[in-house]
Amino acid sequence: MAISTIPAHLGPGQRVDGFRVVRPLGSGSYGAVLLVEKAGQRFAMKFSTHRAGSGDEQQADARLMRELVCLLHLHEHPNIVRCWAHSRWPDIQYGWSYILLEYVEGCTLGEWLEKTHPTAHEVVRVFVKLASALAHAHARGVFHRDVKLSNIVVRASDGEPFLLDFGVSRYLLAPELTDTPLPPGTRRYRSPEAARFLKRHGDERGARYDFKATDDIYALGLCLYDLLTIPRPASAPPALYVGGRWTPPAPQTLNPRVPEALGRAALHFIAPDPGQRAASAEVMRRELAELLLETGDTWRKEPLHVAAPPLQPVSSQAPLEKQAPGWHRGGWG
CATH class of the missing domain: 3.30.200.20 (Phosphorylase Kinase; domain 1)
Structure with missing residues (x-):
């Protein structure tokens, strides 16, 4: 038909x-x-x-x-x-x-950072819930395989985060749908061990990477690292691939507003050696939940990033350009 x-x-x-x-x-x-x-x-x-x-x-x-x-x-x-x-x-x-x-009415995680200017405490609260979502999935044999900023939406009404787009996810005993060494996903959020596998076995016929919970943990950890170190991750997304040989610097060295304990946690989640990462998403959730007890202005009052400076007024002698009307992209589930 x-x-x-x-x-x-x-x-x-x-x-x-x-x-x-x-x-x-x-x-x-x-x-x-x-x-x-x-x-x-x-x-x-x-x-x-x-x-x-x-x-x-x-x-x-x-x-x-x-x-x-x-x-x-x-x-x-x-x-x-x-x-x-x-x-x-x-x-x-x-x-x-x-x-x-x-349908989740809201914005992506990167857009949320830019629009709401959250504190360290507010960011941790969101990631505790996202780690809980990953732990729930892993306990039921489901791997997301494409965790990234644009696949997480924060609901506008109450600030609740949602993990979405399971289009390349996999469950135990599911038939394989790709004939490439690595599963579909986003290169920036690919774990170092997956990158090493591709380098060593990329030309081997039938080679398949065994995706693990630590791969999802790495991707979510890198989302956290990006929010801590990049003031505009949605409008100016990072292009650098992190999962190679380069070791990311401590977040607090790139952004002095990041509390040291939070910076250490972020590096723990994206350790190059998967054996040095949180062993499970539940361990990740617990480690983040402990940080919710932190107090002080650095955690609860100061936004993680300095607000962007106001736009300079256009000179009265300069010709004004016609601007397109603004638009808002709502999140979808």
């Missing part, structure tokens, strides 16, 4: 299985996400799609089904986005697969 409607082309007002499309939220190599609503409730509807760079159509479909299985395993954790339903559209047998996800 030929399906002519492409999910990425759906626009506001169109309907999918009784849900009204509000607006597109984004698209990538394997999927498209729409903000939809029904009976006054909003959801994120994530479709599998086939685009020129995404490879086989069935792989895109299989990835979405794997994400569905992972999210159903993790349904009860408050800081992991929830999956409410799944189906195919417009034909139940031959249509595009989609999953219906909890």
